[in-house]
Amino acid sequence: MSPDRQALAVAGAVALLLAGVCGAAVVLSYEPPPPEPYEPTENVPAGTDYVGTLNTTEYRSDPAVRNGTRASLRFQSAVQFYDGPPYLRALAVSPPSNASLNTSAASQVTYFGRSGEPYGARLVVANWTASDATEALRARHSVEFTTETRRGFTIYRSDRGPAVAVLDNGAEGGPIPREGPRLLAIGNESAVSDAVDVAIARADPETTPETVGGELLRRYDGTDDGYVRFAYRFRPSTVPDYPFVGPAVRTVEYVGTRYTLNETAAAANETAPPDVRVRIRITSEDAESADDVRNIMSAGKSFYLLQSSNATLKTELRRTAFDIEGRTLLADYESSPSGLRVLVRGLFRNQPEPQSLARPSPAIDTAHQEPA
Numbered sequence: 001m002s003p004d005r006q007a008l009a010v011a012g013a014v015a016l017l018l019a020g021v022c023g024a025a026v027v028l029s030y031e032p033p034p035p036e037p038y039e040p041t042e043n044v045p046a047g048t049d050y051v052g053t054l055n056t057t058e059y060r061s062d063p064a065v066r067n068g069t070r071a072s073l074r075f076q077s078a079v080q081f082y083d084g085p086p087y088l089r090a091l092a093v094s095p096p097s098n099a100s101l102n103t104s105a106a107s108q109v110t111y112f113g114r115s116g117e118p119y120g121a122r123l124v125v126a127n128w129t130a131s132d133a134t135e136a137l138r139a140r141h142s143v144e145f146t147t148e149t150r151r152g153f154t155i156y157r158s159d160r161g162p163a164v165a166v167l168d169n170g171a172e173g174g175p176i177p178r179e180g181p182r183l184l185a186i187g188n189e190s191a192v193s194d195a196v197d198v199a200i201a202r203a204d205p206e207t208t209p210e211t212v213g214g215e216l217l218r219r220y221d222g223t224d225d226g227y228v229r230f231a232y233r234f235r236p237s238t239v240p241d242y243p244f245v246g247p248a249v250r251t252v253e254y255v256g257t258r259y260t261l262n263e264t265a266a267a268a269n270e271t272a273p274p275d276v277r278v279r280i281r282i283t284s285e286d287a288e289s290a291d292d293v294r295n296i297m298s299a300g301k302s303f304y305l306l307q308s309s310n311a312t313l314k315t316e317l318r319r320t321a322f323d324i325e326g327r328t329l330l331a332d333y334e335s336s337p338s339g340l341r342v343l344v345r346g347l348f349r350n351q352p353e354p355q356s357l358a359r360p361s362p363a364i365d366t367a368h369q370e371p372a
Contacts, residue, residue, distance in 0.1 A: 040110035041220065042202070043123050043167060043183065044212040045194035049115040051212055051220050052085030052230025056107055058261060059227050064273035068337025069228065069259060072278075075344040081238035084230050084255065085111035086120070107181065112212065113191060115235060121187025121195060123167070130156055133164045133186055151200045155193060163192040167199040219254040222281060222328075226258030231281075248292035254283040262334060273337050280331040290329045294322045297331065304346075313346035315339075 040053045059066060073087050106126040113120025134145050134156050143158035156164040167183045185195040201209035212220075219231035236250040262275040284290045304317055316339050323330045335343070 040108065040123065041212055041217060042209075043195060043198055044110065044112045045191070045198050046210040046212055047114070047194075048112045048212050048216070050084050050111070050113055050230065050232035051216065052087070052111040052228070052232075054087070054109045054111075054229075055227040056109065057227075061261065062273040062337070064337040065261065065276060068276055068340040071341040072344045075348055078348070080240075081235065083115040083235055083238070084232040084257075085113070087111070087228075105181075111230070113188075115233065119188050119191050121185050121191035123195065124184045124186060125181045126184065127181050128184060129182070130154065130164050130166050130184065133184060134158075137162050137164070137186075150196060151203075153196045153199055155189075155196055157189055161188070163187065163189040165192050165196050165199075167195060215254065219256045219281065219283060223256040223258040223279070226260045228257070228259035231256035234282075248284075248289060248296055251285040251289035252282055252293065253285060254281075256281040256283075275334055276337055276340050277334045278332070278340075281325075282329040282331070284327050284329070287324065287327050290324050290327050293329050294324060297322055297329070308346070310346060312339075312342050316343040316346070 041051060044051050059069065076082055076084075077087075105128060106124050108125040110123040111120070112123075137143060137158065138145065141158075141160065141162065143160050143162060145156045145158050145164075148155045148157065153165060153167070163186075165185045167185055185192045198209045198211055201207040216231060216233060220229070223229050223231060232255055234252045234255050236252060239249055257278065257280045260277045260279075262277050264275065282290070282293055284293060301317055301320060305314055308314055308317075316335055319335050319339070320331065320333045323332070333340075333343070
């Protein structure tokens with residue numbers, strides 16, 4: 001391949017990667033949603049660089065949906081400049097096979113954290129107690145926990161990292177309900193502690209909690225609803241210094257993505273899974289920069305259409321469309337879950353050397369396997 005063509009191939013691949021094709025890494029059994037409406041950002045502390053949510057009921061609605069979503073997640077996770085939620089990791093804890101924690105009990109998961117720091121946690125709606133979570137963590141990581149009570153909320157701190165807290169037990173020692181879902185924070189000690197501070201403030205009618213806001217919240221809200229939904233601050237300094245990248249990618253500020261299901265195909269054929277709709281929003285400094293990013297992505301799409309000998313991959317590439325909304329590039333894609341796997345596998349196999357993309361292990365087309 002000539003240097004010019006190689007540069008264009010990399011341009012298209014990285015641009016499509018940048019778009020944030022992403023999914024959810026949790027493999028769970030069906031559990032009815034909580035009885036009360038759940039607004040995840042009301043519980044996320046301020047000062048975070050990413051926020052993302054997962055509705056496990058929709059994610060688990062069809063095995064093909066789960067596998068296709070997970071395949072795109074693994075593709076996303078291989079990108080060194082992805083700074084969104086760590087969906088590839090376990091839901092909240094990854095218990096050993098002999099642990100008593102019922103991971104099928106979770107119905108909603110919210111991720112928040114900071115880029116480049118060991119700061120992050122998951123807010124999990126499940127019928128677990130704090131003891132359920134700490135016992136699973138103790139069995140998995142051989143850690144011990146101590147407790148601290150703060151205004152009626154107990155934080156379980158481990159001697160080597162993980163922390164746990166129940167956030168809806170009420171202030172000043174309010175009772176934990178015996179049945180029904182609870183909201184737990186599980187993750188880095190600092191992040192869990194901040195989540196507890198939010199819960200304390202929410203329990204006090206005279207206090208306004210300091211929660212995620214500003215541009216990050218607007219970009220998260222702008223993704224609309226979806227079974228996978230997230231936004232993160234983009235760090236241009238993490239993008240490899242390819243000649244083709246130039247100022248366009250350097251002006252990107254936020255990336256947001258949503259995944260929704262289109263039931264039309266399933267209605268026409270009872271054995272067919274629903275189609276997956278992906279909308280990606282890439283926000284740059286201004287409209288001109290957004291248009292430059294669109295040009296890079298369109299060039300990459302055209303290159304693959306001309307050079308690829310895979311007719312199925314070409315079909316999937318034609319399903320992508322790009323538009324501009326102010327300073328935001330909208331990238332839309334809709335296909336079957338198997339088509340989504342074809343797309344991400346084809347893009348993955350055409351990547352340059354690992355200077356820009358670290359290949360995951362095992363291979364991407366084994367994406368149906370459970371996380372470690």
